[in-house]
Amino acid sequence: MFWMQYAFASKFMPTAATDVAGQVNNLYSFLLISSFIACVIVVGGMIYFTFKYKRQSLEAKSAYITHNTFLEFLWSFIPLVIFLVVFAWGWHIYHQMRHMPKDALEIHVTGKQWAWEAAYKSGVKTANLVKVPVNTDVKIILASTDVIHSFYVPSFRIKQDAVPGRYTAVWFNANKLGDFHIFCTEYCGTNHSGMLGKLQVVTQEEYDSWLEEESKFS
Known part of the structure; x- marks a missing residue:
């Protein structure tokens, strides 16, 4: 069953680059598989009974x-x-994410029309790039x-609104190296579709070296 869930999630979902993303995939796959089974039972039963109990003559009467x-x-x-399992499972993931x-x-990270600006404690600032160490x-x-923007990283299964006049937060722990897309998923004006960024996951050594080098120019 879990192999099937993994196969479904790997086929239809973006790369899972955090532990939470893997859990979201499993929950999604469970919903997909259980819904498919229910659909087969209901629709299959309807088709079966349609033919099995088809009226044979005008005089025939169905059992009451x-x-x-x-x-x-x-x-x-x-x-x-099933609903209780989904609720408990979803609540566990939600609690973990929050x-x-x-x-x-x-x-x-500050959203503005139409870019993302990241600021680190060392004073380093980047445009449309968030670089983090793995694990x-x-x-x-x-x-x-x-205006309102929405910070979304599909491979991490995280999304959080950036709201004018207040701070919001989201967290993750990336377990895969690589570059991952950042999207704005709240319509924010004419160039909304171009508000793209990159979240780069590197080793701790690469991160420390990059931060030290960038700090010289901040």
Whole structure:
């Protein structure tokens, strides 16, 4: 079952580059597979009974069945169990995503028409680039200078609005090296579709070396 979930998620979802992203994939796959099974049972049953109990003649009469307690219990209890599983599973993931680690690396990211600006504690600032070390808790503190923007990294399964006049935050721990897309998913004006950025995950040594080099020019 878990192999099937992994296969579905790998086929249809963006690369999972955090542990939370993998959990989101599993939940999505569970919903997809359970919905498919339910669809097969319901539609298959409808087709089967359509032919099995097709009226043979004008005089034929169908049996008059008012209810079936056992079946009514099953089609109420089984969906209830599935809904509760999805709720508990989703709540666990949500709580994990919203529980910010205390010792996380903090990076301030400001959205503005139509770019992302990242600011590090060392004074380093970058445009449309957020560079972080792998296997490290990172807290992104968001703000906006004009309208509402939305910081979205598909491979991390995180999305958080950047709102004028207030701070919001989101965190992640990237477990894969590479470059990942940053999108704005809140319409913010004529060049909204061009508000793209790159989140680059590197080794700790590469990150320290880059930060030290960039600090010379900040």
